[in-house]
Amino acid sequence: MTADPNRREFLELTSASLLAASASGIAQAAPKSANDKLVVGLIGCGGRGNHDAGLFRKTANVEVAYVSDVDDNRRAATAKSFDIPSNRAVADLRRILDDKSVDAVCIATPDHWHSIAAILACDAGKHVYVEKPISHNIREGRLLVEASARNKTLVQHGTQSRSTSMMIEAVKLLRDGIIGNVMVAKCWNIQRRGSIGRGQDTAPPAGFDYDNWVGPATMIPYRTNRVHSRWTWWYHFGTGDMGNDGVHDIDYTRWGLGVETHPAKVAALGGKFMYDDDQEFPDTQQVTFEYPGDGKPGNRKLFIYEQRLWSSNYPHNTDSGAEFYGTKGQMYLSRRGKLEVLSDSNKSIPVSVKPEAQNDVAHVQNFCDAIRTGAKLNADALTGHLSTSLCHLGNIATRLGRSLTFDPKQEQIVGDEEANALMGRPYRDHWATPKNL
Numbered sequence: 001m002t003a004d005p006n007r008r009e010f011l012e013l014t015s016a017s018l019l020a021a022s023a024s025g026i027a028q029a030a031p032k033s034a035n036d037k038l039v040v041g042l043i044g045c046g047g048r049g050n051h052d053a054g055l056f057r058k059t060a061n062v063e064v065a066y067v068s069d070v071d072d073n074r075r076a077a078t079a080k081s082f083d084i085p086s087n088r089a090v091a092d093l094r095r096i097l098d099d100k101s102v103d104a105v106c107i108a109t110p111d112h113w114h115s116i117a118a119i120l121a122c123d124a125g126k127h128v129y130v131e132k133p134i135s136h137n138i139r140e141g142r143l144l145v146e147a148s149a150r151n152k153t154l155v156q157h158g159t160q161s162r163s164t165s166m167m168i169e170a171v172k173l174l175r176d177g178i179i180g181n182v183m184v185a186k187c188w189n190i191q192r193r194g195s196i197g198r199g200q201d202t203a204p205p206a207g208f209d210y211d212n213w214v215g216p217a218t219m220i221p222y223r224t225n226r227v228h229s230r231w232t233w234w235y236h237f238g239t240g241d242m243g244n245d246g247v248h249d250i251d252y253t254r255w256g257l258g259v260e261t262h263p264a265k266v267a268a269l270g271g272k273f274m275y276d277d278d279q280e281f282p283d284t285q286q287v288t289f290e291y292p293g294d295g296k297p298g299n300r301k302l303f304i305y306e307q308r309l310w311s312s313n314y315p316h317n318t319d320s321g322a323e324f325y326g327t328k329g330q331m332y333l334s335r336r337g338k339l340e341v342l343s344d345s346n347k348s349i350p351v352s353v354k355p356e357a358q359n360d361v362a363h364v365q366n367f368c369d370a371i372r373t374g375a376k377l378n379a380d381a382l383t384g385h386l387s388t389s390l391c392h393l394g395n396i397a398t399r400l401g402r403s404l405t406f407d408p409k410q411e412q413i414v415g416d417e418e419a420n421a422l423m424g425r426p427y428r429d430h431w432a433t434p435k436n437l
Contacts, residue, residue, distance in 0.1 A: 031374040032103070038368055041066035041096035041105045041126075043117055045078035046228065048131055049108030052158075053082055055364040056106060056129075062368060065102065068093045071228075072207035091209060093117060094431075097124035104371060107131060110231045111238050112217050115140035116432050118155060122147040129367050131158040132251075133243040134384035138392050139424035141385040142411060143434060148381040156367040156377050157384025159251040161335045163363035166356035167252055170333050173351060174256050178341060180328030186304040187253040187322035189246035190314040193283070195275040196233055199225030216433035218426050225278055233279040240281030241309055243391040245320070248335060248358070250305060251379075251387035253322040256333065259301055262389060262408035263289035268397035274310035283309040287394035305394060316340075396422045 032038070038061065042053045045067055057064050066088045069075040079089035096102055097120060104127035107117045115135040118128045122144070134157045135141035148155045161167045174182055201221040204210035210222050220236055231237035232244045242250075270285035285307040293299030315321060321334035329349065332340040337357035341349040369375040377383075389411075396419055397404050405414040413419040427433045 031370075032372050035061070036372060038062045038103045038371060039065045039101050041068065041099075041102050042078070042082075042108070043068045043093045043096065043105055044108035044110075044113075044131075045069035045071070045074040046108060049106070050078055050081065051360075052106050052108055052129070052131070052364070053078070055360055056368075057082065058361070059364055059368055066090065066096045066099070068096055070209035070212045091212070093120070097121055097126060102126060104129065104367075110213075111243065112136045112231075112236070113215055113432075115144045116216055116434065118144050119147045119434055120432060122151045122153045122155065125151060125153065127154040127156075127367070127371050129156045129158070129364065130384070132247045132384070133239050133388040133391055134381070135388050135392075136237075136239065137422070137424050138385075138389050138411060139437070141388055141392075143436065145381045145385050154367070154370050154377055155381035155384070156363070156370070157379040157381070157387075158363070159248055159379050159384065159387060160358050160360045160363040161248060161252040162255070162378035162383070163366045164335065164356055164359040165362070166337065166339060166353055167255075167333070167335065169353045170331065170339055171252075171256050173341070173353070174324060174326075174331060175258070177326075178329070178349065178351070179324060179326030179331055180344075181298060182257055182324050182326040183298075183300065184302045184304070184325040185253045185257040185322060186306065186325075187246075187249040188306040188314060189241060189249055189320060190306070190308045190311055191245070191319045192312050193241070193309040195277040196225045196230055196279050197277050199223045199230075199278055216427045216430040218428050223278075233281050235280045238281070239388075239391055240395055241283075242281075242285060242287075242305070242307060242394055243388065246305065246307055247388055247391050249320050249322055250390050251383075252333070252335065253303065253305075253324075254387055254390065256322065256324050256331075257291075257301055257303055259291045259303070260386070261291070262386065262406055262411070263303065263393070264292050264406055264408060265290040265403065266393045266397045266406060267403040268394055269401075270307070270398045281395065282307070282398050285394065285398050287397065289390060289393070303390075305390075392423075 040056050042049055053064050056062050064082050067078045067084050068090045075089050105121045107130040114130050118130045121128045201223050204222040268287040270282040273284040287305040289303040291301040318334045318336050324331040329343045335358040337355040366378045370377045407414055
């Protein structure tokens with residue numbers, strides 16, 4: 001969709017102010033006492049939702065008081081697992097948002113609900129822990145950033161590397177110049193995934209509220225390989241593996257590269273190279289982003305993303321990783337708990353950083369601390385929006401098979417209406433559809 005002139009002016013103003021807010025921590029309502037119990041509701045009872053709820057339950061003085069899902073069987077199983085009474089195992093997430101005793105929600109739904117549910121939660125005065133990717137499209141991500149600021153509610157994005165000590169220390173080394181001026185970074189998401197096959201359009205199974213599973217998205221038929229654990233691969237509901245797994249590597253690579261805005265240019269090649277199935281997103285991608293800075297030598301940055309979903313041969317024997325190239329050396333970093341630094345003559349530089357894999361526990365703790373004490377979030381809404389937007393831009397460029405010029409302030413693709421139409425999406429008349437879409 002194309003923003004109208006007033007909307008463009010608003011975006012330009014709010015982009016600058018929200019970037020400043022992110023740097024200092026978005027103002028929030030008065031923090032709770034450090035000893036206050038936090039009451040949390042889970043929205044989405046799939047595998048990741050159960051994982052996250054377990055983390056919250058293990059965090060000191062946190063109660064998981066509600067679970068919500070439109071699948072009766074999933075909801076019942078999670079409620080039983082977490083000892084949730086039947087009157088707090090609800091199909092309609094609004095039941096959680098209407099309860100004044102609930103301080104925060106954890107959103108682990110399909111991608112097309114992430115920003116929508118988070119915006120509804122912010123507007124209800126709840127803090128939000130939302131799984132990655134933070135949005136289904138760039139427009140929704142911006143609306144969530146605005147909702148967080150408008151309501152003074154905290155939004156923590158589920159890119160857990162931001163709370164992992166090894167990653168924090170490694171990025172500090174980059175900032176301190178251990179490999180000089182970092183100008184190029186490359187990350188990869190390489191793994192062997194299977195085919196989703198060919199599904200059939202059928203009636204939804206009993207006990208599954210498909211209408212509200214689709215939610216504010218336009219209605220399409222129920223399909224046997226389009227729901228649980230399969231929605232990732234469909235344009236209508238998912239963001240492909242670039243938004244599913246790749247966003248983790250994209251996030252800490254952007255962090256290490258030191259870019260705190262959108263790129264200005266995107267170039268991509270790829271497609272379905274391996275699987276002849278219903279999957280719509282590519283299994284193979286090469287995407288490059290350019291950050292011009294002020295355009296002067298030394299201030300331009302290049303970011304490269306590589307994806308192969310049919311391979312188990314990857315750099316450094318690590319499926320998920322990044323390399324940073326500086327004027328004085330190279331750093332290899334992985335959320336799998338690996339770090340290596342080389343000088344410009346390819347000699348090892350010893351560093352006193354303890355290896356640590358992605359720390360999900362610390363990320364939930366940081367979120368709870370921010371609510372209780374006003375501590376700075378490690379992955380706030382704007383941080384999640386900037387990283388997730390790279391996934392959206394990379395997918396758009398790959399899908400259309402052409403390079404894009406992007407205006408970071410207006411959040412618009414320049415001179416390409418077909419590409420701009422993919423910055424948002426059509427919505428149907430549904431109770432969850434935000435009013436200002």
